[in-house]
Amino acid sequence: MVEIIQQLINGLSLGSIYALIALGYTMVYGVLKLINFAHGDVYMVGAFAGFFAATSFGWGFFPTLLFAMAVAAVLGLLIERVAYRPLRNASRIAALITAIGVSLFLENLGILILHPDPRAFPDLIGLRTFEIGPLLINNRQLVIIGTSVLLMLLLHYIVTRTKMGKAMRAVAEDGETSRLMGINIDRTIAFTFALGSALAAAAGVLVGIYYTRIDPLMGFMPGLKAFVAAVLGGIGLIPGAMLGGLVMGIAEVFVVAFISSSWKDGVAFAILILILLLKPSGLLGRAAREKA
Amino acid sequence: MLELQDVHVYYGGIHALKGVSLTVEEREIVTLIGANGAGKSTTLRTVSGLVRPRSGKILFEGKPIQNLRADQIAARGIAQVPEGRRVFATLTVRENLEMGAYCRRDRQEVRADMDRVFHLFPRLQEREKQLGGTLSGGEQQMLAIGRALMARPRLLLLDEPSMGLAPLLVTEIFRIIQEINKAGTTILLVEQNANQALRIGRRAYVLQSGEVVMSGPAAKVAADPEIRRAYLGG
Ligand SMILES: Nc1ncnc2c1ncn2[C@@H]1O[C@H](COP(=O)(O)OP(=O)(O)OP(=O)(O)O)[C@@H](O)[C@H]1O
Ligand SMILES: [Mg+2]
Numbered sequence: 001m002v003e004i005i006q007q008l009i010n011g012l013s014l015g016s017i018y019a020l021i022a023l024g025y026t027m028v029y030g031v032l033k034l035i036n037f038a039h040g041d042v043y044m045v046g047a048f049a050g051f052f053a054a055t056s057f058g059w060g061f062f063p064t065l066l067f068a069m070a071v072a073a074v075l076g077l078l079i080e081r082v083a084y085r086p087l088r089n090a091s092r093i094a095a096l097i098t099a100i101g102v103s104l105f106l107e108n109l110g111i112l113i114l115h116p117d118p119r120a121f122p123d124l125i126g127l128r129t130f131e132i133g134p135l136l137i138n139n140r141q142l143v144i145i146g147t148s149v150l151l152m153l154l155l156h157y158i159v160t161r162t163k164m165g166k167a168m169r170a171v172a173e174d175g176e177t178s179r180l181m182g183i184n185i186d187r188t189i190a191f192t193f194a195l196g197s198a199l200a201a202a203a204g205v206l207v208g209i210y211y212t213r214i215d216p217l218m219g220f221m222p223g224l225k226a227f228v229a230a231v232l233g234g235i236g237l238i239p240g241a242m243l244g245g246l247v248m249g250i251a252e253v254f255v256v257a258f259i260s261s262s263w264k265d266g267v268a269f270a271i272l273i274l275i276l277l278l279k280p281s282g283l284l285g286r287a288a289r290e291k292a
Numbered sequence: 293m294l295e296l297q298d299v300h301v302y303y304g305g306i307h308a309l310k311g312v313s314l315t316v317e318e319r320e321i322v323t324l325i326g327a328n329g330a331g332k333s334t335t336l337r338t339v340s341g342l343v344r345p346r347s348g349k350i351l352f353e354g355k356p357i358q359n360l361r362a363d364q365i366a367a368r369g370i371a372q373v374p375e376g377r378r379v380f381a382t383l384t385v386r387e388n389l390e391m392g393a394y395c396r397r398d399r400q401e402v403r404a405d406m407d408r409v410f411h412l413f414p415r416l417q418e419r420e421k422q423l424g425g426t427l428s429g430g431e432q433q434m435l436a437i438g439r440a441l442m443a444r445p446r447l448l449l450l451d452e453p454s455m456g457l458a459p460l461l462v463t464e465i466f467r468i469i470q471e472i473n474k475a476g477t478t479i480l481l482v483e484q485n486a487n488q489a490l491r492i493g494r495r496a497y498v499l500q501s502g503e504v505v506m507s508g509p510a511a512k513v514a515a516d517p518e519i520r521r522a523y524l525g526g
Binding site: 167178185 | 341342367372380381382383391392
């Protein structure tokens with residue numbers, strides 16, 4: 001029992017990271033109906049931006065986090081502008097292939113510029129472990145969960161309270177009618193990319209702190225897993241990405257702890273296959289979205 | 293106020309509008325009728341910038357708008373209640389109305405307009421926090437009209453606002469359209485329900501296979517024997 005609760009805490013930490021990345025997938029899918037496969041690499045760039053802020057500028061956790069988020073937001077804007085906007089009226093397969101191209105480009109650019117060797121992420125939050133009865137929880141886990149919760153609350157505020165956030169939801173539902181309202185679709189899509197990229201960068205910094213190692217290909221697997229998380233929750237649904245991320249994180253940690261660590265990555269794809277077979281619209285998705 | 297000059301629209305190979313010319317004067321209600329597939333919605337969608345004409349001109353308040361984007365046209369003061377209502381199902385009633393006012397910066401006035409819409413449609417106020425998708429068909433139509441009014445448009449385009457509504461509600465919607473017009477909004481009304489639409493219109497156009505085949509004072513159009521047979525049920 002203690003072991004289960006312990007793993008739950010570990011799973012929540014990992015899951016909040018997946019959730020932060022999954023949000024970007026799902027929001028971009030919402031407005032563009034595109035799986036932005038370069039998203040995992042934006043997360044990687046975010047981690048490196050954090051790395052340089054912490055090592056070169058000697059910044060602490062919060063400035064580092066904000067810097068990484070800002071860098072990734074700009075990168076997201078750039079990717080949208082250069083790679084996706086010219087394809088706005090092209091076929092979806094063309095956009096998808098472009099997304100994979102952007103991903104490969106960023107990964108190889110990363111290898112070229114940043115060197116393929118992993119780097120030690122600076123120790124921004126000195127490790128301290130607390131014992132609560134038989135449970136072990138460390139301050140890094142608390143920072144990860146706390147930061148994620150804070151960012152998700154902020155996102156919730158943006159999406160439900162601000163004009164841009166509401167426009168984002170309107171565009172996701174019906175782009176044409178949104179244009180009749182005077183909403184500039186391009187600007188809304190750009191905003192969505194910036195927002196999703198910033199969240200991915202936050203995840204990158206948190207992962208650096210948690211696992212202490214980053215490298216130019218670090219975005220590949222978490223990117224795929226977060227994509228699965230978004231599908232699991234219901235692609236296009238913001239609460240779905242949060243839920244899907246947490247479930248993924250917990251599932252992964254449980255499988256490693258109780259079955260075998262060789263299943264660490266396999267579990268994501270088992271989940272993907274299961275959800276596609278059982279409920280393709282995702283945990284929070286309605287079977288067929290009714291059209292008014 | 294609005295002038296279409298020889299507008300041609302194609303959907304791929306389909307020639308949907310074949311040189312449509314029409315005008316709407318300030319403060320008028322102009323009715324546009326025609327059979328299914330005649331090009332009525334296409335006409336409104338072209339004015340709103342959702343489709344681009346291949347040739348021809350569209351002037352709004354004297355200025356060409358045929359090359360503007362839809363959001364720019366909306367910002368100029370043209371609102372549309374689209375065919376099938378197209379209420380945002382996942383946004384609340386209030387948020388739907390807020391989207392209608394997306395272009396506006398005058399917050400106080402927007403709030404006043406929201407009160408006005410709620411006064412016009414008390415049912416919407418009762419359902420303010422409900423999701424648009426949970427409203428009944430009639431309520432959704434009210435919301436779609438209210439949402440368009442929130443833009444405080446100078447020209448309002450209505451695409452079959454009576455579609456699918458009970459007769460009593462249809463009468464109510466037409467009464468409200470007249471009320472909106474009396475308050476100073478110019479209206480271009482597309483309807484299949486030609487009887488009532490011709491009654492509230494000052495002038496009318498009849499569209500057939502993408503061409504204007506008749507136009508004039510609405511009463512005169514309504515009295516035409518051929519129009520009566522084709523659109524008014526005898
Ligand atoms: N997106 C589209 N792609 C291809 N053809 C279209 C498209 N939209 C409309 N059309 C065609 O253009 C013509 C005009 O359509 P439109 O919707 O303007 O007619 P309408 O008068 O509004 O008809 P209804 O009374 O049924 O609403 C029709 O022949 C229709 O099939
Ligand atoms: Mg139509």
